[in-house]
Protein backbone atom coordinates (compact mmCIF):
# COMPACT_ATOMS: atom_id res chain seq x y z
CA UNK A 661 0.00 0.00 0.00
CA UNK A 662 1.34 3.44 -0.88
CA UNK A 663 2.34 5.67 2.01
CA UNK A 664 4.32 8.80 2.84
CA UNK A 665 6.67 9.28 5.79
CA UNK A 666 7.80 12.37 7.68
CA UNK A 667 10.43 12.76 10.42
CA UNK A 668 9.49 14.94 13.41
CA UNK A 669 12.87 16.06 14.78
CA UNK A 670 13.29 17.04 18.44
CA UNK A 671 13.60 20.83 18.83
CA UNK A 672 16.37 22.19 21.03
CA UNK A 673 16.41 25.78 22.32
CA UNK A 674 20.18 26.39 22.59
CA UNK A 675 19.27 29.75 24.16
CA UNK A 676 15.92 31.09 25.36
CA UNK A 677 15.43 34.66 26.54
CA UNK A 678 12.01 35.79 27.73
CA UNK A 679 11.77 39.50 27.03
CA UNK A 680 8.21 40.40 27.98
CA UNK A 681 4.57 39.36 28.26
CA UNK A 682 1.68 40.17 25.93
CA UNK A 683 -1.75 41.15 27.20
CA UNK A 684 -3.07 37.68 26.23
CA UNK A 685 -0.59 36.05 28.62
CA UNK A 686 1.83 34.75 25.96
CA UNK A 687 5.49 35.66 26.44
CA UNK A 688 7.83 37.34 23.95
CA UNK A 689 10.91 35.24 23.27
CA UNK A 690 14.28 35.30 21.58
CA UNK A 691 15.68 31.84 21.00
CA UNK A 692 18.36 30.11 18.96
CA UNK A 693 16.65 26.89 17.86
CA UNK A 694 18.27 23.81 16.34
CA UNK A 695 16.97 20.32 15.56
CA UNK A 696 18.28 16.90 16.55
CA UNK A 697 18.80 13.67 14.69
CA UNK A 698 16.36 11.93 17.05
CA UNK A 699 12.62 12.29 16.75
CA UNK A 700 9.25 10.76 16.04
CA UNK A 701 8.24 9.18 12.73
CA UNK A 702 4.85 9.68 11.05
CA UNK A 703 3.41 7.56 8.26
CA UNK A 704 0.41 8.61 6.16
CA UNK A 705 -1.76 6.37 3.96
CA UNK A 706 -4.82 7.43 1.95
CA UNK A 707 -8.25 6.83 3.52
CA UNK A 708 -11.73 8.33 3.52
CA UNK A 709 -11.66 9.32 7.20
CA UNK A 710 -8.98 10.51 9.59
CA UNK A 711 -7.52 8.06 12.09
CA UNK A 712 -4.41 7.83 14.26
CA UNK A 713 -2.46 4.86 15.65
CA UNK A 714 0.43 5.38 18.06
CA UNK A 715 3.37 3.00 18.53
CA UNK A 716 6.85 3.42 20.01
CA UNK A 717 8.41 3.72 23.48
CA UNK A 718 6.29 6.74 24.58
CA UNK A 719 2.98 5.63 22.99
CA UNK A 720 1.43 5.04 26.40
CA UNK A 721 1.93 8.73 27.38
CA UNK A 722 -0.58 9.79 24.72
CA UNK A 723 -4.12 9.06 23.57
CA UNK A 724 -5.62 9.24 20.11
CA UNK A 725 -8.34 11.70 21.14
CA UNK A 726 -8.96 14.83 19.04
CA UNK A 727 -6.60 16.83 21.31
CA UNK A 728 -3.67 14.84 20.03
CA UNK A 729 -1.72 17.49 18.13
CA UNK A 730 -1.45 15.21 15.07
CA UNK A 731 -5.23 14.93 14.75
CA UNK A 732 -5.73 18.59 15.67
CA UNK A 733 -3.30 19.55 12.88
CA UNK A 734 -5.01 17.23 10.40
CA UNK A 735 -8.50 18.62 11.21
CA UNK A 736 -7.33 22.23 10.94
CA UNK A 737 -5.70 21.49 7.60
CA UNK A 738 -8.86 19.80 6.31
CA UNK A 739 -10.91 22.86 7.34
CA UNK A 740 -8.49 25.28 5.69
CA UNK A 741 -8.31 23.27 2.45
CA UNK A 742 -12.11 22.87 2.51
CA UNK A 743 -12.46 26.67 2.67
CA UNK A 744 -9.94 27.18 -0.13
CA UNK A 745 -11.67 24.78 -2.56
CA UNK A 746 -15.28 24.62 -1.37
CA UNK A 747 -16.38 22.42 -4.29
CA UNK A 748 -14.15 19.44 -3.45
CA UNK A 749 -14.33 17.01 -0.53
CA UNK A 750 -11.13 16.92 1.51
CA UNK A 751 -9.93 13.32 1.90
CA UNK A 752 -8.83 11.61 5.13
CA UNK A 753 -5.78 9.55 6.07
CA UNK A 754 -4.60 6.73 8.28
CA UNK A 755 -1.76 8.24 10.31
CA UNK A 756 0.71 6.14 12.27
CA UNK A 757 2.85 7.95 14.84
CA UNK A 758 5.98 6.27 16.20
CA UNK A 759 6.42 8.17 19.48
CA UNK A 760 10.12 8.09 20.36
CA UNK A 761 10.34 11.44 22.19
CA UNK A 762 9.30 11.90 25.82
CA UNK A 763 6.08 13.93 26.19
CA UNK A 764 5.92 17.40 27.85
CA UNK A 765 9.70 17.53 27.92
CA UNK A 766 10.81 20.86 26.37
CA UNK A 767 11.91 19.39 23.05
CA UNK A 768 8.68 20.15 21.23
CA UNK A 769 7.67 16.57 20.47
CA UNK A 770 3.99 17.44 20.05
CA UNK A 771 4.83 20.54 18.01
CA UNK A 772 7.19 18.56 15.76
CA UNK A 773 4.46 15.93 15.26
CA UNK A 774 1.90 18.61 14.37
CA UNK A 775 4.28 20.23 11.87
CA UNK A 776 5.14 16.83 10.37
CA UNK A 777 1.41 16.07 10.06
CA UNK A 778 0.88 19.33 8.13
CA UNK A 779 3.83 18.58 5.81
CA UNK A 780 2.89 14.93 5.30
CA UNK A 781 -0.81 15.53 4.66
CA UNK A 782 -0.12 18.31 2.16
CA UNK A 783 2.06 15.80 0.29
CA UNK A 784 -0.47 12.94 0.62
CA UNK A 785 -3.37 15.12 -0.54
CA UNK A 786 -1.24 16.82 -3.23
CA UNK A 787 -2.42 20.14 -1.84
CA UNK A 788 -0.72 23.46 -1.23
CA UNK A 789 -1.22 26.48 1.00
CA UNK A 790 0.38 29.92 0.81
CA UNK A 791 3.29 29.99 3.28
CA UNK A 792 1.68 32.72 5.42
CA UNK A 793 -1.55 30.66 5.77
CA UNK A 794 0.47 27.58 6.75
CA UNK A 795 2.42 29.55 9.38
CA UNK A 796 -0.81 31.03 10.83
CA UNK A 797 -2.41 27.60 10.96
CA UNK A 798 0.73 26.20 12.64
CA UNK A 799 0.73 28.98 15.24
CA UNK A 800 -2.89 28.20 16.14
CA UNK A 801 -1.68 24.70 17.09
CA UNK A 802 1.14 25.95 19.35
CA UNK A 803 3.90 28.55 19.60
CA UNK A 804 6.57 25.98 18.67
CA UNK A 805 4.77 24.56 15.61
CA UNK A 806 5.90 27.25 13.07
CA UNK A 807 9.61 26.66 13.80
CA UNK A 808 9.07 22.89 13.49
CA UNK A 809 7.69 23.32 9.94
CA UNK A 810 11.19 23.82 8.52
CA UNK A 811 13.01 21.87 11.27
CA UNK A 812 16.22 23.74 10.55
CA UNK A 813 18.31 26.22 12.55
CA UNK A 814 16.26 29.37 13.19
CA UNK A 815 16.38 32.55 15.19
CA UNK A 816 12.94 32.64 16.82
CA UNK A 817 11.19 35.79 18.07
CA UNK A 818 7.68 37.05 18.81
CA UNK A 819 5.89 34.28 20.69
CA UNK A 820 7.53 31.80 18.33
CA UNK A 821 6.20 32.86 14.95
CA UNK A 822 8.82 35.41 13.84
CA UNK A 823 11.44 33.22 12.22
CA UNK A 824 14.64 34.02 10.38
CA UNK A 825 17.53 31.75 9.41
CA UNK A 826 19.86 31.07 12.34
CA UNK A 827 23.55 32.02 12.27
CA UNK A 828 26.21 29.69 10.89
CA UNK A 829 27.09 27.21 13.67
CA UNK A 830 29.82 24.57 14.06
CA UNK A 831 29.06 20.83 13.84
CA UNK A 832 27.33 19.93 17.11
CA UNK A 833 27.45 16.56 18.87
CA UNK A 834 25.14 16.30 21.85
CA UNK A 835 23.52 14.09 24.44
CA UNK A 836 19.87 14.78 25.34
CA UNK A 837 18.73 13.71 28.80
CA UNK A 838 15.22 13.66 30.23
CA UNK A 839 14.70 12.42 33.80
CA UNK A 840 11.20 11.05 33.12
CA UNK A 841 9.34 13.89 34.84
CA UNK A 842 6.84 15.83 32.70
CA UNK A 843 6.95 19.63 32.98
CA UNK A 844 4.02 21.99 32.41
CA UNK A 845 5.04 24.81 30.03
CA UNK A 846 2.46 27.32 31.44
CA UNK A 847 3.58 26.41 34.98
CA UNK A 848 7.21 27.23 34.20
CA UNK A 849 6.31 30.55 32.52
CA UNK A 850 4.26 31.38 35.64
CA UNK A 851 7.22 30.55 37.91
CA UNK A 852 9.32 33.11 35.98
CA UNK A 853 7.21 35.73 37.83
CA UNK A 854 7.73 38.46 35.23
CA UNK A 855 11.53 38.52 35.63
CA UNK A 856 12.24 39.57 32.06
CA UNK A 857 15.73 40.05 30.70
CA UNK A 858 16.79 42.60 28.08
CA UNK A 859 16.98 41.00 24.63
CA UNK A 860 20.47 40.38 23.33
CA UNK A 861 19.47 40.11 19.65
CA UNK A 862 20.38 37.67 16.92
CA UNK A 863 24.06 36.69 16.94
CA UNK A 864 26.13 36.77 13.77
CA UNK A 865 27.98 33.69 12.49
CA UNK A 866 29.54 31.50 15.22
CA UNK A 867 31.60 28.99 13.23
CA UNK A 868 33.82 27.70 16.08
CA UNK A 869 32.65 25.49 18.95
CA UNK A 870 34.67 27.38 21.61
CA UNK A 871 33.07 30.63 20.46
CA UNK A 872 29.59 29.10 20.55
CA UNK A 873 30.14 27.88 24.11
CA UNK A 874 31.25 31.37 25.14
CA UNK A 875 28.06 32.75 23.61
CA UNK A 876 25.85 30.13 25.31
CA UNK A 877 27.50 30.77 28.69
CA UNK A 878 26.46 34.42 28.39
CA UNK A 879 22.97 33.74 26.98
CA UNK A 880 21.20 31.35 29.36
CA UNK A 881 17.75 29.81 29.09
CA UNK A 882 15.62 32.15 31.24
CA UNK A 883 13.21 29.26 31.96
CA UNK A 884 15.93 27.07 33.47
CA UNK A 885 15.83 28.56 37.00
CA UNK A 886 11.98 28.56 37.16
CA UNK A 887 11.94 24.96 35.92
CA UNK A 888 14.47 23.97 38.61
CA UNK A 889 12.31 25.72 41.23
CA UNK A 890 9.50 23.33 40.23
CA UNK A 891 11.49 20.23 39.38
CA UNK A 892 14.77 20.05 41.31
CA UNK A 893 15.81 17.00 39.29
CA UNK A 894 16.64 19.30 36.33
CA UNK A 895 19.61 20.55 38.33
CA UNK A 896 20.72 16.93 38.89
CA UNK A 897 20.50 16.24 35.15
CA UNK A 898 22.64 19.30 34.39
CA UNK A 899 25.26 18.28 36.95
CA UNK A 900 25.39 14.68 35.65
CA UNK A 901 25.75 15.89 32.05
CA UNK A 902 28.40 18.49 32.90
CA UNK A 903 30.36 15.84 34.85
CA UNK A 904 30.36 13.44 31.87
CA UNK A 905 33.73 12.84 30.23
CA UNK A 906 34.08 15.23 27.27
CA UNK A 907 31.06 17.42 28.05
CA UNK A 908 31.86 21.06 27.23
CA UNK A 909 28.55 22.72 28.16
CA UNK A 910 25.08 21.80 29.39
CA UNK A 911 21.76 23.65 29.56
CA UNK A 912 18.01 23.01 29.55
CA UNK A 913 15.85 23.13 26.39
CA UNK A 914 12.51 24.98 26.25
CA UNK A 915 10.54 24.76 29.48
CA UNK A 916 12.33 21.51 30.47
CA UNK A 917 12.97 19.03 31.80
CA UNK A 918 15.15 17.80 28.90
CA UNK A 919 18.72 19.10 29.01
CA UNK A 920 21.41 18.96 26.35
CA UNK A 921 25.15 18.51 26.73
CA UNK A 922 27.57 19.51 23.96
CA UNK A 923 30.61 17.36 23.12
CA UNK A 924 33.64 17.72 20.87
CA UNK A 925 33.10 14.45 19.01
CA UNK A 926 30.36 11.91 18.24
CA UNK A 927 32.45 9.26 20.07
CA UNK A 928 32.55 11.35 23.27
CA UNK A 929 28.78 11.88 23.07
CA UNK A 930 28.13 8.15 22.50
CA UNK A 931 30.31 7.05 25.37
CA UNK A 932 28.88 9.68 27.79
CA UNK A 933 25.35 8.55 26.83
CA UNK A 934 26.21 4.91 27.58
CA UNK A 935 27.56 5.83 31.03
CA UNK A 936 24.61 8.15 31.82
CA UNK A 937 22.11 5.42 30.87
CA UNK A 938 23.81 2.79 33.01
CA UNK A 939 24.07 5.10 36.02
CA UNK A 940 20.54 6.52 35.71
CA UNK A 941 18.11 3.78 34.76
CA UNK A 942 14.74 5.36 33.98
CA UNK A 943 16.25 8.45 32.37
CA UNK A 944 15.84 8.94 28.61
CA UNK A 945 19.33 9.45 27.18
CA UNK A 946 19.96 10.07 23.47
CA UNK A 947 23.31 10.77 21.78
CA UNK A 948 22.71 12.79 18.62
CA UNK A 949 23.83 15.62 16.35
CA UNK A 950 22.16 19.06 16.35
CA UNK A 951 21.77 21.27 13.28
Ligand SMILES: C[C@](O)(CO)[C@H](O)COP(=O)(O)OP(=O)(O)OC[C@H]1O[C@@H](n2ccc(N)nc2=O)[C@H](O)[C@@H]1O
Pocket residue numbers: 673676685686687688689691766771801802803804805818819820845846849914915
Ligand atom coordinates in the same frame (compact mmCIF):
# COMPACT_ATOMS: atom_id res chain seq x y z
C1 LIG B 1 8.92 27.53 25.63
C2 LIG B 1 9.01 27.00 24.23
O1 LIG B 1 9.22 25.60 24.25
C3 LIG B 1 10.20 27.62 23.52
O2 LIG B 1 10.47 27.00 22.27
C4 LIG B 1 7.76 27.25 23.45
O3 LIG B 1 7.53 28.62 23.35
C5 LIG B 1 6.53 26.55 23.97
O4 LIG B 1 5.75 26.28 22.84
P1 LIG B 1 4.41 25.38 22.90
O5 LIG B 1 4.61 24.27 23.87
O6 LIG B 1 4.08 25.07 21.48
O7 LIG B 1 3.44 26.42 23.52
P2 LIG B 1 1.85 26.54 23.43
O8 LIG B 1 1.27 25.18 23.38
O9 LIG B 1 1.49 27.52 22.36
O10 LIG B 1 1.57 27.22 24.81
C6 LIG B 1 1.51 26.55 26.04
C7 LIG B 1 1.51 27.59 27.12
O11 LIG B 1 2.84 28.09 27.31
C8 LIG B 1 2.84 29.47 27.58
N1 LIG B 1 3.59 30.19 26.51
C9 LIG B 1 3.98 29.54 25.39
C10 LIG B 1 4.72 30.20 24.43
C11 LIG B 1 5.02 31.57 24.65
N2 LIG B 1 5.72 32.25 23.76
N3 LIG B 1 4.60 32.20 25.76
C12 LIG B 1 3.90 31.52 26.72
O12 LIG B 1 3.54 32.11 27.73
C13 LIG B 1 1.39 29.89 27.64
O13 LIG B 1 1.01 29.80 29.01
C14 LIG B 1 0.68 28.81 26.84
O14 LIG B 1 -0.65 28.63 27.25
Ligand SMILES: Nc1ncnc2c1ncn2[C@@H]1O[C@H](COP(=O)(O)OP(=O)(O)OP(=O)(O)O)[C@@H](O)[C@H]1O
Pocket residue numbers: 722727728729730762763764765766767768769770771773774804843845914915916
Ligand atom coordinates in the same frame (compact mmCIF):
# COMPACT_ATOMS: atom_id res chain seq x y z
N1 LIG C 1 1.44 14.01 19.42
C1 LIG C 1 1.75 14.54 20.62
N2 LIG C 1 2.99 14.38 21.12
C2 LIG C 1 3.32 14.95 22.32
N3 LIG C 1 2.48 15.65 23.07
C3 LIG C 1 1.23 15.81 22.63
C4 LIG C 1 0.81 15.27 21.40
N4 LIG C 1 -0.46 15.60 21.24
C5 LIG C 1 -0.82 16.31 22.31
N5 LIG C 1 0.17 16.45 23.17
C6 LIG C 1 0.12 17.19 24.44
O1 LIG C 1 0.90 18.41 24.26
C7 LIG C 1 1.52 18.79 25.48
C8 LIG C 1 2.95 19.21 25.20
O2 LIG C 1 3.67 18.08 24.81
P1 LIG C 1 5.10 18.21 24.08
O3 LIG C 1 5.73 16.87 24.14
O4 LIG C 1 4.99 18.87 22.77
O5 LIG C 1 5.77 19.20 25.11
P2 LIG C 1 7.11 19.96 25.10
O6 LIG C 1 8.20 19.05 24.58
O7 LIG C 1 7.34 20.55 26.46
O8 LIG C 1 6.88 21.09 24.06
P3 LIG C 1 7.53 22.53 23.96
O9 LIG C 1 9.02 22.36 24.00
O10 LIG C 1 7.00 22.95 22.61
O11 LIG C 1 6.97 23.30 25.12
C9 LIG C 1 1.37 17.62 26.43
O12 LIG C 1 0.42 17.99 27.40
C10 LIG C 1 0.83 16.48 25.59
O13 LIG C 1 -0.08 15.65 26.28
